Amino acid sequence: xxxxxxxxxxxxxxxxxxxxxQPQYDALTNRLVSAEALIRWxxxxxxxxxxxxxxxxxxxxxxxxxxxxYMLKEVCLFLNKQKEDxxxxxxxxxxxxxxxxxxxxxxxxKLCEIVDTYQVEHxxxxxxxxxxxxxxxxxxxxxxVGSIRKEGFCVAIDxxxxxxxxxxxxKDVDVDTLKIDKALISRNCEDEKERIVLESIFNFAHRLxxxxxxxxxxxxxxxxxxxxxxxxxxxxFLFARPMPEQDFINACKTQTQLSEMEDxxxxxxxxxxxxxxxxxxxxxYPLVIFSNLTRNSYYMMAYDSFSSTSCPSTGVFxxxxxxxxSTMHPDDQEAFRTxxxxxxxxxxxxxxxxxxxxxxRQMGDDGIYRRVETTNFFxxxxxxxxxxxxxxxxxxx
Ligand code: C2E
Ligand code: MG
Ligand code: MG
Numbered sequence: 001x002x003x004x005x006x007x008x009x010x011x012x013x014x015x016x017x018x019x020x021x022q023p024q025y026d027a028l029t030n031r032l033v034s035a036e037a038l039i040r041w042x043x044x045x046x047x048x049x050x051x052x053x054x055x056x057x058x059x060x061x062x063x064x065x066x067x068x069x070y071m072l073k074e075v076c077l078f079l080n081k082q083k084e085d086x087x088x089x090x091x092x093x094x095x096x097x098x099x100x101x102x103x104x105x106x107x108x109x110k111l112c113e114i115v116d117t118y119q120v121e122h123x124x125x126x127x128x129x130x131x132x133x134x135x136x137x138x139x140x141x142x143x144x145v146g147s148i149r150k151e152g153f154c155v156a157i158d159x160x161x162x163x164x165x166x167x168x169x170x171k172d173v174d175v176d177t178l179k180i181d182k183a184l185i186s187r188n189c190e191d192e193k194e195r196i197v198l199e200s201i202f203n204f205a206h207r208l209x210x211x212x213x214x215x216x217x218x219x220x221x222x223x224x225x226x227x228x229x230x231x232x233x234x235x236x237f238l239f240a241r242p243m244p245e246q247d248f249i250n251a252c253k254t255q256t257q258l259s260e261m262e263d264x265x266x267x268x269x270x271x272x273x274x275x276x277x278x279x280x281x282x283x284x285y286p287l288v289i290f291s292n293l294t295r296n297s298y299y300m301m302a303y304d305s306f307s308s309t310s311c312p313s314t315g316v317f318x319x320x321x322x323x324x325x326s327t328m329h330p331d332d333q334e335a336f337r338t339x340x341x342x343x344x345x346x347x348x349x350x351x352x353x354x355x356x357x358x359x360x361r362q363m364g365d366d367g368i369y370r371r372v373e374t375t376n377f378f379x380x381x382x383x384x385x386x387x388x389x390x391x392x393x394x395x396x397x
Contacts, residue, residue, distance in 0.1 A: 004054065005063050012070050016042050019074050020242035021092070023251055024213055024235040027227055028272070032255035036093040036128070036235065037075045038242045039067070055097075064097040065104065069114065071095070075125070076118035078245060083120075087249055088256040093126040093156055098133030101141060108147035115153075122152035126177065130158045134169035142173050149174065156213070161201065170208070178205045180231075182216020189225040202229040230272055285392040291317050291376075293342050293349075294386035317342065329361035329369050336360050340376065349378050349387050359396065371396040 011017050019037040026033045041049035058064040072094050082089055100107055115125055127148055134141055134157060145155050156177035157170075161184040170178075180201060186194055205212050214226050217236030226234065240251065265273075281288065282303040291298040298317045311323055321340050325333040338344060339358045348356050356376045361369040373394045381388055 004057055005061075008054065008058065008063065008067065011041060012067070016044070017067065017070065017074075018042055018244070019071055019078070020244060021248035022235055022242040023090075023240045023248070023255070024093075024233045025239050025255075027223070027231050027234050029258060030239075031258055032090060032251055033233060034091045034093065034126070035248065036242075037071060037095070039071055039095075040242075059097050059099060062099065062103050064099050068094070068096050068100065069110070072111070072114055072125075073118070076115055076120045079120045079124050080118045082249065082252070088252050089124060090252065090256060091124050091126050091154065093128045095128045095130075095158065098130060098136070101129075101133050101144060107144060108151055111148065111153065112151050123154075126154040126156055128156045128158040128179070130163075131160050131181075132163045134173060135163065141169070145173050145175060149176070159215075170204070175210065177211045177213060179235075180212060180214045182214075182236075185214065185216065185222055185226075187219055188221040190221070195225065198225075199229055202231055206230060228270065281392070285394050287391075287393040289320070289391040289393070291320075291389045291391065292386050293317065293345055293389060296342065327363050329363075332360040340374070345376065345389065346387060354378060 008017070018040055020040050021035045022038055023032045024034045024036065025031060039051050039055065041054060043049065055064070055067075058067055075092050075094055079089065079092065096107075104110065111125075111127070112122075115122060129141075129145075148155050154176040156179050157173075157175050158179045159181045160178050162181035178201075180198075184194070184198060184201075189195060189198070202212055211233065212231050213233040213235055214222075214231050215235050217223055217226065217234045217238050219238060222236075223234060223238060243251070278288075278301075286303040288301045289298055290300075296317045297314070298320050299314045300311065300320075301313075311320055321337060324340075325336045328336055335358060339356060345356055354377065357373065359371055359373045362372045363369055373396055374391055375394070376389045376391045379388050379390055
C-alpha cells in the first residue's frame with residue numbers, strides 16, 4: 001500500500017496518470033454531446049494500467065483525493081486548451097470517489113477554486129459520484145450535492161443499479177443525471193424481466209426530469225431497446241472506447257455537429273413522439289386530467305408553466321371536483337359540481353354522449369376571474385370496463 005502511494009505520487013509528478021475520454025452520444029441523433037474522463041496510468045515502457053488495478057486500493061485511504069483533484073486539473077487544462085484552439089467543446093464528467101464526502105468539508109469550494117484557476121466555465125464540468133456514496137453517506141450528501149449544483153456544476157449518480165438498492169436517495173437528492181450501470185443490461189436486452197426493470201427506471205428518471213445515460217452499451221440490440229425507453233445518452237464500446245486526448249479532439253471536431261441525420265420522426269422512441277404530442281396539446285390545454293369515474297380517482301398532468309394547481313397529481317375524483325368548484329366564481333360553482341358529478345357524467349355516458357362541456361369563471365393567482373372551458377371526453381381502455389374520462393381545460397381569456 002505504502003509503495004503504491006509513493007508510486008502514484010511520482011506518477012502524478014511525471015504525468016504518467018492521464019485522462020482518457022469516453023464520448024457520450026445522444027441516443028437519437030448519434031451526436032457526440034458529452035464525455036467522461038477516465039484515468040489511465042501510462043508506464044514509462046508505454047504499458048497502460050487500467051483503473052481497476054489501482055483505484056480500488058487508493059480508495060481505501062485519503063490517497064484517492066489527490067488523484068481525483070489531479071484528474072480535475074488535467075481535464076480543466078484540456079478544456080482550456082480546447083477553447084483556445086477553437087475546438088467544439090462538450091461537458092466532461094469527472095469521477096469523484098465517495099471518500100471526498102468523508103474527508104472533505106468544503107468540496108464545492110475546492111472544486112470552484114480549481115476550475116476557476118483554469119478559467120473554465122462551470123457548465124463544462126459534471127461531477128460523478130458513485131451510487132454507493134448516496135446509499136452509505138446519505139446523511140450529508142443532499143447538502144453537498146446542493147452546494148455543487150448551486151455553483152453551476154452538474155451532478156451525476158454513477159453506477160446506478162450496480163450496488164445495494166436503497167432508492168430513497170433518488171427522491172431526496174436533486175441531481176442532474178442518472179448513469180445506469182452496465183450490470184443492468186444484458187447483451188441483447190431480450191429478457192422480459194430485465195426490460196420491465198429498465199423501462200421502470202427510465203420512467204421514474206424521466207418523470208424526475210433526470211438526464212439518463214446508459215453505460216456499457218455494446219450492441220445494436222441494446223441501443224434499439226434503450227431508444228424505446230427514451231434513454232437520453234449512450235456511453236459504450238458500440239460507439240467509442242475511452243480514448244487519448246488527441247483522438248478525442250478529432251472526435252469533437254467531427255462528431256459534435258448534426259451530420260446528414262436520420263429523420264428524427266423515424267428514429268424517435270414512442271415516448272418522445274408522445275411527448276411531442278403532449279407539448280402540442282399543452283399549448284392549448286395547460287391542464288389535462290384523467291379520471292376513472294367507476295373508481296372515483298384521477299391523475300392530473302399540468303404543463304410546466306401552469307401556475308395554480310394546489311391539488312395533488314393523483315387522488316380522489318370527488319375531492320378534485322370539490323376543490324375545483326371552490327376556486328370558481330360563486331355563481332358557477334353549482335353548475336360545475338352538477339355537470340361533473342359522477343352520477344351525471346355516468347348518465348351522459350350511458351346515453352352515448354361523447355363528451356361533456358362547461359364554461360366557468362376561475363380565479364387565477366392574481367385574484368382575477370378568467371373563463372375556463374372544461375371538456376370531458378369519454379375514453380375506453382380495452383382491458384377494463386371502467387368509465388374513463390380525459391378532461392381538457394382551456395383558458396378562454
Ligand atoms: P465508471 O466511472 O463507471 O466508468 C465506466 C467504465 O465502464 C469505464 O471503465 C469504461 O471504460 C467502461 N466502459 C464503458 N463502455 C463500456 C462498454 O461498452 N463495455 C465495457 N465492458 N465497459 C465499458 P474504466 O475506464 O476501466 O474505469 C473503471 C472505473 O474506475 C470507473 O467506472 C470509475 O469508477 C473508476 N475511475 C476511473 N477514473 C477515475 C478517476 O479519475 N477517479 C476515480 N475516483 N475513479 C475513477
Ligand atoms: Mg464514472
Ligand atoms: Mg459507471
